[in-house]
Amino acid sequence: MKKWLSTLALVGAAMFAFSTAPAHAEGEVALDRAPDNADNFASLQHGAQLFVNYCLNCHSANLMRYNRLTDLGIDPKEIQANLLFTTDKIGNTMSVAMRPDDAKTWFGTTPPDLSVEARARGKDWLYTYLRSFYRDETRPTGWNNRVYENVGMPHVLWALQGIRTAKFETETDEKTGEKVKHFAGYTQVTPGTMSPVDYDSAMADLVSYLSWMSEPAQQTRKRLGVWVLIFLGVLSFLAWRLNASYWKDIK
Secondary structure (H helix, E strand, C coil), X not given: CHHHHHHXXXXXXXXXXXXXXXXXXXXXXXXXXXXXXXXXXXHHHHHHHHHHHHHCCCCXXXXXXXXXXXXXXXXXXXXXXXXXXXXXXXXXXXXXXXXXXXXXXXXXXXXXXXXXXXXXXXXXXXXXXXXCEEECCCXXXXXXXXXXXXXXXXXXXXXXXXXXXXXXXXXXXXXXXXXXXXXXXXXEEEECCCCHHHHHXXXXXXXXXXXXXXXXXXXXXXXXHHHHHHHHHHHHHHHHHHHHHHHCCCC
């Protein structure tokens, strides 16, 4: 019971942390479909590496233990040597050293725990969000995001993607006469260490890992569900034929 209450609390905290964005921000941006890499261990391992190196500095994952990464085929020694940055024991949870009060002072809000963020937001939202940052000097962090307007999070992956600015065009609405701002594309100011294609692929890996982390037993559950449905189908057929056999001589 406590585990379920903890999970619900984290989902609520994640949704509350993002609630300061304008209500129209998500509805105006079409979400890109995230590639499905749930069965690709190489993709999930790369996503775990990106998460530990770029996300775990500010965002915790208190429902995930480092030793669960062995489910992705990562050797415990490799976890100890290359992925264990926030603690010294592989059995500990993925917590962060940054204090919530400091985070709120620096970013305006406490970064949400990402243990179940993929279930709260959805893979498509996360995939589009991570690829929609642009330079905005009017913001305290110097960055903004089309999916989450005026977000407090800086673009921590800018070195990989490079620096981009967003182009907006202002048009007059024929019905209301009000001026409406429309997005007209990005302009690449400086290149990143990754090409646009490679960056999109890396974000797909990161989102796939976040989705796996939100429910590590997801694939097992789905495979087991298929066998359960097959069993129920066979059992239903046998029950139907047995029922017909019992009642065949009764008119």
